[in-house]
Amino acid sequence: MSENFDTKAVHLNNTASIESKSKTRPIYQTSVFSFENLDDLEGYFRGEKNYLYTRMGNPNVNDLAISVAKLEDAPEGIAAASGMAAILAGILSIAGQGDHIVASKDIYGGTHQLLVEELKRFGIEISLVSFENHSNVKEAIQKNTKLIYSESITNPLLRVEDIHSLVQIAKENNLKTMIDNTFATPYLYQPYKDGIDLVVHSATKYIAGHSDVTAGVLVGHTDLVREAGQRISNLGANLSPFEAWLGCRGLKTLHVRMQRHVENAYKLAAVLSNHEAIDKLYYPESFSNRGNGAIVTIDITKKCDIKTFFEALSWVKIVPSLAGCETSVSYPVGTSHRSLPETLRDQLGITEGLVRISVGLEDIEDIINEFDQALQKALL
Ligand SMILES: Cc1ncc(COP(=O)(O)O)c(C=O)c1O
Structure with missing residues (x-):
């Protein structure tokens, strides 16, 4: 290796290889691999x-x-x-x-x-x-x-x-x-x-x-x-x-997260299925022997003011995605299904009051209370 500063600066940190094995997989943050000949x-x-x-x-x-x-x-x-x-x-x-x-x-x-x-x-x-x-x-x-x-x-x-x-x-x-x-x-x-x-x-x-x-x-x-x-x-x-x-x-934690996601979703769906502020609840039945998924979709078009519902949520965030550790809600008409023609959305049942809930890993009592208070405030 040259003793010139510029060459050393470019090459020194590329040469090190360590004998000790890392417990976790190293990140191969490289755009290309090198060859001996x-x-x-x-x-x-x-x-x-x-x-x-x-x-x-x-x-x-x-x-x-x-x-x-x-x-x-x-x-x-x-x-x-x-x-x-x-x-x-x-x-x-x-x-x-x-x-x-x-x-x-x-x-x-x-x-x-x-x-x-x-x-x-x-x-x-x-x-x-x-x-x-x-x-x-x-x-x-x-x-x-x-x-x-x-x-x-x-x-x-x-x-x-x-x-x-x-x-x-x-x-x-x-x-x-x-x-x-x-x-x-x-x-x-x-x-x-x-x-x-x-x-x-x-x-x-x-x-x-x-x-x-x-x-x-x-x-x-x-x-x-x-x-x-x-x-x-x-x-x-x-x-x-x-x-x-x-x-x-x-x-590595998919199974552990899914267990809790699914358990919480089941409990939330059970409570919301009898809620006075909800027109219709979507939640799969008997999907698999490990549970029915962790998304609960509610339609509150007729019974609630949808803007008030979203504003009334205190810690659940409005997120146009799903599946994080945190419970979140998304608004399909405004985000994931925005590009669909209105007639198709109507046909499918993707209404102005449809809310997709991604049930997270928090304490289920807190999740239930959060939705109950927001629905009560939004009730017409
Ligand atoms: C069911 C489903 N498939 C595919 C996608 C697209 O995935 P990505 O955003 O990673 O491109 C999404 C995104 O929300 C989804 O919900």
Whole structure:
């Protein structure tokens, strides 16, 4: 090593390697990997080395993807910069120009927007139909249909998808299936085990779990996931090592958080289902033997003043997302489903008084009291 200051400043902190093993996985915060010589470099292309350039692969990103794949009992996984990026990559691994997708109408607004606005640019046709009755799915299938797309628990009205029926329809018509499992998480349900080809997560939500990460994970059949991985790399939709590392940290407590989330949600739903200020409550029944999810959606359009309700919340924050440790509320009409045509929102039941509650990890008495006092103040 040169003794010149400028050279030392650039090189000194790159050389250290330590013998002691760290307890936790180090963060490979590097955009690229280095090689001893040209043969070593060729080793990557011969498949002897896993990493070349972080956009194409990184140990932390791989950790997150493979961990979620294992929890879903799927053979392969890939992580992406966001849930949306993972959804796009998954779809593009199955459908291309001239192909057609049948998707459920009552999905996350961002996915709806991706399907109707972006996929057209790729020459992919979409039919959005009500999946409440699967005869609609069968009727929507065309000669060029490649994929059936839905969510295991839909956002925001929490309809539980009949996965077995979708898989059956797909088999009969030689189609692939893709399910967004964000609300359920692999703790509550693993759609791949029931025959779904690709399972996607907005890891931004429960997987990372602390509202400080944006990430997506796609798991499923090896060939499809690898194909999606190529799309992520080509599109530059890769996840950063630090966000992946945070995602892995979150994943370690997924089961513990979900247990409490689900328990609190169940108790809150029980109290609110009899509340005088609520027109309608949405909460899945018998979703899985570990619980029914941690989101409770209420419709207070007729009985409350919605602005007063939001203003009356004292410590629960208005947050256009979900799944953090803190209980939060979101307003689908104003945020997640804002881009949907009003007529579709009305059809689906996404009303002016719909509130999606992401039930957190606090003491359940405090959560119940907070909603009760806000509803009492908002009551017309
Ligand atoms: C069910 C569902 N899928 C996908 C997404 C998109 O995820 P991301 O924001 O990580 O891109 C969201 C975001 O809210 C969601 O709720």
